[in-house]
Amino acid sequence: MRYLPKSPSERRSMLDAIGVATVEDLFKTIPEKFRLRDPLKLPGPLSETEIIQYFQARAAENSRGYTSFLGAGVYNHLRSVVTDALIQRGEFLTSYTPYQAEISQGTLEAIFEFQTLICQLTGQEVANASMYDGSTALTEAVLMAERLTSRHTVLIARTVHPEYRQVLQTYAKHLGITIREIGFTESGQIDQAALGRESFADVAAVVVHSPNFFGVIEEIPQLAELAHAGGALLVDGITEAVSLGIVKPPAEADIVAMECQSLGVAPSYGGPYVGVIATRDKFVRQLPGRLAGQAFDAEGRRGFVLTLATREQHIRREKATSNICTNEALFALAATIHMTLLGKAGLRELAEQNLAKARFARAELEKIPGVRRPFSGPIFNEFVLEFPRSIKLMNKWLLEDKIIGPLAIGTAYPDLSKRGLFCVTETMPRAEIERLVACIKRMMESSSSGESKS
Amino acid sequence: MYPADFRYSKDHEWVKVEGGTGTVGITDYAQSELGDVVFVELPKVGAQMKAGQSIGTIESVKAVSEVYCPVSGEVTAVNNALSNSPEKINQEPHAGGWLIKLKLANPSEVAALMDAAAYNAYVDAKAKEHSA
Numbered sequence: 001m002r003y004l005p006k007s008p009s010e011r012r013s014m015l016d017a018i019g020v021a022t023v024e025d026l027f028k029t030i031p032e033k034f035r036l037r038d039p040l041k042l043p044g045p046l047s048e049t050e051i052i053q054y055f056q057a058r059a060a061e062n063s064r065g066y067t068s069f070l071g072a073g074v075y076n077h078l079r080s081v082v083t084d085a086l087i088q089r090g091e092f093l094t095s096y097t098p099y100q101a102e103i104s105q106g107t108l109e110a111i112f113e114f115q116t117l118i119c120q121l122t123g124q125e126v127a128n129a130s131m132y133d134g135s136t137a138l139t140e141a142v143l144m145a146e147r148l149t150s151r152h153t154v155l156i157a158r159t160v161h162p163e164y165r166q167v168l169q170t171y172a173k174h175l176g177i178t179i180r181e182i183g184f185t186e187s188g189q190i191d192q193a194a195l196g197r198e199s200f201a202d203v204a205a206v207v208v209h210s211p212n213f214f215g216v217i218e219e220i221p222q223l224a225e226l227a228h229a230g231g232a233l234l235v236d237g238i239t240e241a242v243s244l245g246i247v248k249p250p251a252e253a254d255i256v257a258m259e260c261q262s263l264g265v266a267p268s269y270g271g272p273y274v275g276v277i278a279t280r281d282k283f284v285r286q287l288p289g290r291l292a293g294q295a296f297d298a299e300g301r302r303g304f305v306l307t308l309a310t311r312e313q314h315i316r317r318e319k320a321t322s323n324i325c326t327n328e329a330l331f332a333l334a335a336t337i338h339m340t341l342l343g344k345a346g347l348r349e350l351a352e353q354n355l356a357k358a359r360f361a362r363a364e365l366e367k368i369p370g371v372r373r374p375f376s377g378p379i380f381n382e383f384v385l386e387f388p389r390s391i392k393l394m395n396k397w398l399l400e401d402k403i404i405g406p407l408a409i410g411t412a413y414p415d416l417s418k419r420g421l422f423c424v425t426e427t428m429p430r431a432e433i434e435r436l437v438a439c440i441k442r443m444m445e446s447s448s449s450g451e452s453k454s
Numbered sequence: 455m456y457p458a459d460f461r462y463s464k465d466h467e468w469v470k471v472e473g474g475t476g477t478v479g480i481t482d483y484a485q486s487e488l489g490d491v492v493f494v495e496l497p498k499v500g501a502q503m504k505a506g507q508s509i510g511t512i513e514s515v516k517a518v519s520e521v522y523c524p525v526s527g528e529v530t531a532v533n534n535a536l537s538n539s540p541e542k543i544n545q546e547p548h549a550g551g552w553l554i555k556l557k558l559a560n561p562s563e564v565a566a567l568m569d570a571a572a573y574n575a576y577v578d579a580k581a582k583e584h585s586a
Contacts, residue, residue, distance in 0.1 A: 285495070315518065316518055319511075
């Protein structure tokens with residue numbers, strides 16, 4: 001949107017046209033006590049050179065040279081310069097959503113390729129053109145399940161990312177959806193026995209993350225069976241898309257809601273990232289968001305169209321499958337390019353490297369006296385370890401060695417204090433894993449004499 | 455054109471009453487206005503419907519339209535044949551293209567609907583409005 005400046009005489013004639021004496025009068029309806037009377041506390045104007053210097057100084061304040069073992073929904077992976085070079089082409093970078101679909105063949109083809117790759121990765125039959133991010137995709141998947149089943153209760157695993165559960169709660173609060181949480185076992189997976197004991201009377205969906213927040217892979221086929229026996233759908237959320245290079249695709253799930261940040265999008269504070277929903281063909285009419293389809297013209301030439309647009313708000317208005325979903329076309333394109341560069345074999349090799357490095361790191365850390373593995377389930381590139389001392393304190397010490405330590409999961413799970421969630425991807429050099437282990441070992445040894453166990 | 459034993463709503467739905475059961479569909483006028491029907495979404499058997507409530511949607515190549523229930527009652531059957539052959543609504547709107555059957559909750563609602571002659575006049579007036 002352009003900013004249109006107005007001269008004082010233009011302002012005058014605009015005010016005269018609507019019959020108002022001053023601009024102030026337009027705000028009369030706002031109670032006096034809420035009106036800002038002081039000018040905003042802003043510094044004076046700066047020259048171009050001063051502005052550049054200011055921002056260079058701010059940029060220099062960013063920390064550098066740290067090694068991070070944080071994951072928990074955002075993953076550091078290698079990215080090719082090819083991805084950025086291609087997505088920065090003006091045709092992709094500046095184009096708006098293809099409402100005039102027929103003249104946006106390049107954009108539509110890219111979306112079609114994205115959908116195809118997502119289907120191949122997830123073992124599902126249809127995927128949309130992307131969603132805002134993984135957490136809103138998961139929530140939209142739940143709303144979809146609610147429409148498909150005409151039921152209004154959701155059983156969600158406590159092993160689902162706590163922030164994703166908060167997003168769902170925010171939506172659910174105003175939509176009359178009841179959420180019941182299901183605990184976990186010593187495997188770090190959803191408690192299937194507890195799930196089996198639940199009443200499924202009004203249950204639309206069983207919702208899990210796999211790999212889950214503890215890095216443990218859930219048993220999707222068994223969970224699908226349990227959900228289906230109760231007449232509910234299984235919604236599987238995926239925060240680490242690279243896991244699909246080696247983990248069996250969740251084909252038994254009815255709806256897969258994935259965050260694709262791992263596929264070519266750099267970690268950044270608050271995003272933007274890119275979500276996607278994939279599902280069965282028979283559920284496509286309840287799928288929110290855009291869909292690109294392949295079509296043929298009168299001469300049999302291949303082309304691309306926006307299809308089943310009657311689900312969408314520009315046609316269906318308030319009856320649309322969603323009026324609050326958006327897509328992330330540019331990052332969906334980045335994911336498509338990234339996946340294409342890797343190829344099937346490359347993605348598998350990448351996933352194997354993640355698994356191997358994470359297992360190596362876990363094994364080395366477990367050799368430290370007092371360190372325990374609390375969950376026995378299979379992992380991908382994240383794992384939880386229990387320490388004899390506070391994770392937050394440990395992290396404070398690690399920072400001095402320029403290491404960003406594990407996530408203290410006790411913040412979100414008060415029953416899991418002293419447990420840290422580590423992430424180790426292909427980007428982590430072996431030497432850095434060994435440095436982390438050495439630092440923690442030294443810390444434990446120096447404090448084991450005097451430290452209390454609280 | 456419009457069967458004499460049906461009753462008709464202003465939203466172009468028809469209902470045919472047999473005993474305590476009403477069969478509901480859309481009229482020939484409605485199907486010709488919609489164009490080729492490509493998808494139909496119907497309620498589940500057992501659903502309680504109130505007169506004027508949406509019973510589902512009909513999607514044609516031109517538009518998506520709500521279908522409103524002309525009478526109240528419990529859905530006892532839905533026309534599952536439409537999921538594979540939605541074109542039946544275009545081909546035989548007053549017979550094989552029926553949508554749902556209801557156990558009537560309030561048979562007096564039927565009397566308030568138009569008979570064939572009144573509906574014919576209503577549609578004629580609509581057609582004139584369009585051509586005017």
